[in-house]
Every structure is written in C-alpha cells, then in structure tokens.
Amino acid sequence: MARLGIDYGTTNTVVVCADRGRYPLVPQVVDTAIGRVVRETFPSLITFDRLTREYRFGAEAERALVEPGAGDRYIPFRSFKRLLRDYTDGGHFAVDLIENGLDIHDALTQFAIAVQASIRRSALLPENEPMEIVLTWPANANGAQRHITRKCFKECGFNITATLNEPSAAAIELADRLVHGDRSQARKVRAAAAVFDLGGGTFDASVVKIDGQEYTVLASSGIERLGGDDFDEALACLFAERLNVVYDGLSHFQRTLLLMHACREKERLSLGTVRHLTLDPEELGMSGPLCRIATSVYEKKLADLLEPAIDKLAEVIKQAGYDPSDTDAPVLDAIYLVGGSSRLPLAAKMVTRRFPGIRVLTTDKPFSATAMGAAIHGAESVRVSEVFSRHFGLIRLAQHGSKEIFSQVFAAGIRLPERNGPPVSCSATYVPRHNIGHLRFLECTSVDSDGYPSAGQRLWSEIFFPYDPAIPVNARVTPANIVARDDLHTTVEETYSCDSDGIITVTITRHIDGQSRTFEIFRP
Amino acid sequence: MAVSKKVLSSVSTKGQRRARRSERLRKTMSAQTRRTAHGKPAKHACVAKQRDSTAELAREVALLRESLVARPHQPAISETADELNALRRVLADIFESRMTSVLQKLAAIRQAVPLDITEICHRVDALLEDLGAIPFEAERCEHLDPVIHEVGKEVQDDQLPDGVIAISLRPGWRTVHGQVLARAVVSLNRRL
Secondary structure (H helix, E strand, O other): OEEEEEEEOOOEEEEEEOEOOEOOEOOEEEEEOOEEEEEOOEEOOEEEEOOOOEEEEHHHHHHHHOOOOHHHHEEEEOOHHHHHHHOOOOOEEOOOOOOOOEEHHHHHHHHHHHHHHHHHHHOOOOOOOOEEEEEEEOOOOOHHHHHHHHHHHHHOOOEEEEEEEHHHHHHHHHHHHHOOOOHHHHOOOEEEEEEEEEOOOOEEEEEEEEEOOEEEEEEEEEEOOOOHHHHHHHHHHHHHHHOOOOHHHOOHHHHHHHHHHHHHHHHHHHHOOOOEEEEOHHHHOOOOOOEEEEHHHHHHHHHHHHHHHHHHHHHHHHHOOOOOOOOOOOOOOEEEEEOHHHHOHHHHHHHHHHOOOOOEEEOOOOOOHHHHHHHHHHHOOOEEEOEOOOEEEEEEEEOOOOEEEEEEEEOOOOEOOOOOOOOEEEEEEEOOOEOEEEEOEEEEOEEOOOOOEEEOOEEOOOEEEEOOOOOOOOOOOOHHHOOEOOOOOOOEEEEEEEOOOOOEEEEEEEOOOOEEEEEEOOOO | OHHHHHHHHHHHHHHHHHHHHHHHHHHHHHHHHHHHHHOHHHHHHHHHHHHHHHHHHHHHHHHHHHHHHHOOOOOOHHHHHHHHHHHHHHHHHHHHHHHHHHHHHHHHHHHHOOOOOHHHHHHHHHHHHHOOOEEEOOOOOOEOOOOOEEEEEEEOOOOOOOOEEEEEEEOEEEOOOOEEEEOEEEEEEOOO
C-alpha cells in the first residue's frame, strides 16, 4: 500500500509519499536522449491531438508543442484546472477551438490516469499496488471543482482517504519545517501562522492554529483568479506591446508559446539578479529584434497584481483575531509563503513591508510543501478542522418578484464536519406559490455590507422541482411549464447538507405525497 | 649543528635502551626455561597464577551481572543501528536537498553568464563538477526535447530536417540522480 499526498496544481502536479516516517518527493521519471531524467513535478499541461483525437499529458504534452507543424496539429491547455470552477455535469471546454468541444470529465480522468502511471513508473510500484492518497485543492475552490476533482481521481483508481485545503496542508508542512524535519518534535509544535499560498492559478490565505497534532483553521479566504498564470499573462502582454502586436490577436497556439516563455522568464526573477527579461520573436514564428523588458517595469505590474492578495491576507488575519494594528490582540508567530509564485522576491518584500512585526518565512519547498503536508496528514494521526471558505445561498425573488435577493444558507466561516462524521445541515419549510419550484443557487467568495455577492460569484445549474403532486419529481420541466398556483395546500422542505469536503447537496421533499429528490446542486 | 648532535645522542640512547630491554627479556626467558626443565616450581607458579586469574574473572563476572541487573533496559544493538541509520537518512536527505538547491542556483548562474566571459564560465563549470553535477551536450540533428533542451536561437539550414538541433550552444547540467539542473541551450533548425 502506497500512501501519497497529491497536490494537483494549475501549473504542476506534485506527489510526495510517506516512507517510514520520511516524506520524500516522488520524482517523475522521463526517458530522454541522455538517459532517464527525473523532475520534481508532473506538468499539468494537457495537449489535444486533432489528428488522433487523443490527449497528451505532462512531458509528452510539452514535447508535442515543439514538433514541426505543432500549431496545426495540437491544441494546448496550459491551465486546465481553472476550467473546473465553471464545471457543470456533462460540461465541455474548447468549444471555440474544436467542434462540439471536449469533455471536461474525460480530460481530467485521463490526466489522473497519466499521473498515476507516472507515479507507478517512478516509484517502481507494481501494477496492482493500491494507492491511498490525500488530495488537495484550493481553499476557495467551489463545490463543482471539488466534486469533479474528487470524482475523476477516484475513478482512475486512487483511494482518496482525505482531502485538504492547500493552505491547511502547507501549515502541516510548516510545523515540520519549524523543527527541521524532526517528526517527534513536530508533533509538539504550538504556533499560530498565516499561510499565504500563491500558486499558479489561485491565491488562498488561511490562519491556522497549530496545537500538536491538532490544526484548526481560524479563517480562510482567497482570490479565485490570481496566480502565476496572471503574472505570466502580464509579462506576455508587455512583450506583445513591445512587438507591436495585439496579445488577444495572437492565435491560441502562439499565445500558449508566449505564456510558456513568459513563465520561464519570470522564474529567472527568483535569482534576484536579473535586470532584463527577454524574448526572441522567432520563437513565436515572428521576425524582429530581441525584445527586452526591464525588470523594474515588470515588477510595477506585479505589484498591482499582488496588492489585492496582500489586502486579502490582512483581512483574513483580522478575521482570525490577530489584527496587527490592535495592540491587545495576540501576535501571529509567522506568515508562511508557499506556492510556486511565492518564489518571486517581490511577494516576500511586499508582505514584509505590510506586516513589519510578524516573521515572514518563505518555503524552501515552493512546489512540494502542500503535497508533503498532505502526505503527513495521510500517514499520521493529524486532525484538521477546516472552515467553509465561501458563501452559499439562494437567489430569491422579493417585493412581489420585482427584486432579487441573496438568501444565505451557509456563510463563510462555518466549521466543516470531521471526515466520516455527520454533515452540517440546515433546512427550511415553506408553502409553495407555483406548481414548479425554480431554484437558483449561488456561491461567492465575499459579500458586501448589504449581503449581496461581491466577488468570485458562481451561479449553479438551475434546479426545477415539481411541487404539484400531479407532476412526477423526476419529470423534465422547463421554465415554460411554471404557473402560479395557490391551491396546492402543501408544504415543501429543503434540506441542505455540507460534507467534510465542503460539497453541498440539497434534498427537496414535498410533504403532500412524501416524494423527494436529492441534488448535488451543480447538476442540471 | 647542535640540533644534529642532539638527534644523534637521542638515537644512541634509544639504541642503548633497546639493547638493555632485549637483554632483560633474554635473561627472563632463559630463567623460565630453566624452571620448566626442573618441573615443579614452574607448575606450582602456573597453578597459583591460574587460580588468581579465575577468581578475578569470577569477581568481574559477578560485578558485570550486578551492573546489568541494576542498569535499566538498554536498546539492542540492532535498535541502535536502526536509529543511526534513520538519522543518517535524515541527514542525507537534508544534505541532498540543500545541495540540489545550491546546484540549481549555480547552474542558473552558469546559464546566465555570457559565453565570451570564458574565465568565469570555466570556473563555474569546475565548481559545478566539484559539487557532483554532470554536464551533457545536445547532439546535432537530434530532435528538440523541452525536458533537456532550451532553444537559444533559430537558424535556417536546408541540409537539416525541420525542428532538429543545428548546434549546441551551451551544455546542460544534471545531478547524479538524473535531475536536470539546467537544460542544454541549442540552436534550432527551422525550414521555412
């Protein structure tokens, strides 16, 4: 039985295994002309071959992009994970690039199979060796993303024993780091730390209280679309500007190549001595002199992008009761910077400037910290108490249908149940005024002072439920079938439950005949 | 001169001492031989000596037994060895991860140094090799592999197929475990 921690990231997927009290990274073996080489990460890049209608993943996908004539043959998807936020059952992507698009569920399952095959090859595991994994996802990932990720990794044969939010996993690794990897000491660490997790696609901030083997998330929030991809895009736009081309006017293939080049150039910044970032236009099949961007110009753009992340961190710290401006409030022991983008020197500089009294630690394992925390969680009796990091509710009509209001069902900050424990649930009973209920659910990362969703909104698939006992509960109904009815003389009960993975289901029961239906609410 | 005299005198003293010691040894040996030849006195002496040593051994065994009973449980040798091995593995892990991190930074610096500054290039190469990194070159006409190659520039050579390596510009570097520290920089052939 192999016990693994898997961090499925936007840019890279990292696997760490538990091996007799140690947590080494599972290297990804690639056969090359110079023999077998190993990499720390499995690139999350997916390439679709128009000719064979097959996918390529990881290093194979990277190789496909440099083949002659690759632009006509392959469609690359660099940040596939970002598409999962808008997943609906049977959802497709790349509809503008290929006829009928591609099935998200199929692509992710095949990706998980490729990761599994790579682990077996690299860790020399036999074909029938079961793999127990702890899977991580962004703290602010919505229910759809959690559902589809869990489903695909389970379907490909992984036995998922637990799931963790990425910053919580990083906090487990932080405890290990504070005692230099001495696990017996790590089990005694007591500290409170804020995790600043800036990855390839998302930003998460969490304040975690560490008390030995107990990890309690005090507050958590994030920004759905902020990460290395956005920093790459900012640099790619600067390059395009210098080349006098419109970035959006480039083909999908050229854009991907430009973004991959921008990503490599950005990574050079972590050396700290780079003055210019360069691009040879020939790489994009264009002519012209070498394009140079001063690091200071790019850093100005980066600062604008990083500012909201630091504001969010301040908000989370305050929410957890560790407000640095309040002299009576307890002081945080550390702010821990993790994720691939935390290697940018500017990120650490800006965090230090904003929180001068708190020790800022940058991870020495920017790619593997989260996976390592997950592996520790899977192998040892670590208990993590998570919070629901989004707001979930229903859009209802008020003032006789003239105004829409957001009625919250689960607010951000409620404590999630323990694994295999009973779910958090709540219910509401009402008298219906129509023959069919039209329910519109919404998730968001924050709400304004009036209680309206203000950021990270995600409207779920609409649900139609017949209140009229004459219509079977499974009948396919449309908005055209809805009519006002005051003569139903029944009550309807909606029961919401949220499991330990933060996935919400709703059960609607019409009391008149006791018929009910359960929805994982992003399903149509 | 004084020094050499002193050395000479010390040599002669050593020689004299050695001679005296061997003379004493010879005399003792001959006395023992004489006693053994006569029989009894030597036998009695041996038995008495044996008795003494047996009693001493018995005393030592009793003492050891007492100390073993009094002492708390000591880990078996295998347990201690396991702990030592675990410690060795942890230390090796720390050393390896730190070393890889240093090598990665050094290799990145090596790739950033302009080729015409040969002195620095040679020094960094030597440092990398001293630390255990292994250089590798890209072969001409080889297909471009982004895992180990990085395109430095593009050329147009009609005698070479499209998308293959025309020239290797800089060597790549890898660790003994096969981790690529820096990819080899190549010039790629593009046929229009």
